[in-house]
Amino acid sequence: MSNILTVDSIVKQYGDFTAVKSISFKLQQGKSLAILGPNGAGKSTTLKMIYATTTPTSGRVTIQNIDVSANPREAKRHIGVVMQDDLLDTSLNVIENMVAHAILFDMSWKSAQKKAESLLQFVGLSNYKKKEIHELSGGMRRRLVLARALVNDPELIILDEPTTGLDIQSRHVFWNRLETLQKQGVSILITSHYGDEIERLANDVLIIDHGQIIAQGVTSELPSTYGYQDIESAYLGLTGYVEEHDEIEQTVG
Template identity: 60%
Template sequence: MTTVLSVENLTKQYGTFTAVNGVSFSLAAGRTLAILGPNGAGKSTTLKMIYATTPITRGTVMINGINVQQQPRLAKQTIGVVMQDDLLDTTLTVLENMIAHGILFDTPLQAVRSRAHALLTFVGLANYENADTTDLSGGMRRRLVLARPLINDPQLIILDEPTTGLDIQSRHVFWRKLNILKQQGAAILLTSHYVDEIAALADDVVIVDHGCIVAAGPAGTLAQQLGAANLEQAYLQATHFDERSDQIEQTRHQ
């Protein structure tokens, strides 16, 4: 399988504080890798370095053979990013949001419009192309948030807590769409706090804590490798969770 993403010794420091400490992993086309960890473990910081919105202190990120530090704009051309916040333009319609995002990739307007129509059909919003985004339900907004970063036909899709706040039905719809994209050959990297979401989507899991990888392996066998009953117990064990001492440690950055 073709390696789409390669992360080597990725490190992020803010002064004397180390948010991400020597993280390494790879992701192939048609595979999904989930990063699991508590708040403040460095998940979002890791993603931000990968998609070039946060400078890398040390280490290397390669996307489709492109060094993200050396050619961030070129690397971004093959990435689609779904963040926790939808960041939709409320002054534009559903279709106009899609087109405005597509123009950022220097794609001819006619091609952008054609792909926008196809993607809105894919996420079930074909009948809402001319609707204001403020008229969409929460689940419908998340469908649009998924469709928009696919406008450049990305080989790597990055999702940071993509279904937070969605109801059960909307989450399952979202999962189904992501699995279709994986079957079509996309590489998917996501963070999530939902163990059932990781079970439904991930081929492999990386567990991080205090900026370091503390466990990694196939989603289906990681618990067994750690001698745990299930993935949730494996996560709690790997992160040394102790209910008797649950004080939140002070950190500067996630």
């Protein structure tokens, strides 16, 4: 199976600080990979280098064999992005946000409108298409951003903590849509703080800390490989959270 994404030794330095220290991995066409790591581990910076909003200090990212730094516009045609900051235009209503994004991909107004209608239906927002952005709940906003990320029929969707802050019901709706996309053959790269989300969605998992990969493997196998029961305990144990937590308990006790 061919790789949709190849990340080769990417490094990101901000002055003297190295936020990402030589990360490499591959994502096969149609597969899903989750990146897990504590706050500040370098997850968002890694994703930003992949979707070409930050240039790597060194290393290379290719999407469908297109070098992202050399041809960002061409690479972006193959991806859809759900960032932490949704950047919805609050001066436009729901469907206008969709159409404005579709036009960036050189769609005619008529096909942009048609695409927007069908994607709003896919995420369950057809009845909200004329609503203003401020009238949407947090879960609806997230679903709108997912719909917006799909306007160019991407082969790869990149999501940065898409369900953080959502209630359980909204998280389930969101997962359900991602599962539908997976079944359609779309590849997914996701960061998340939720072990259950990763176990449900991702074929492979990468745990990073302090800008480095500290564990990686098939989601169903990684915990036992490292002597843990599930992804969440593997993550907590491998990133040293448990010890810190114990220290807090000892201090409080």
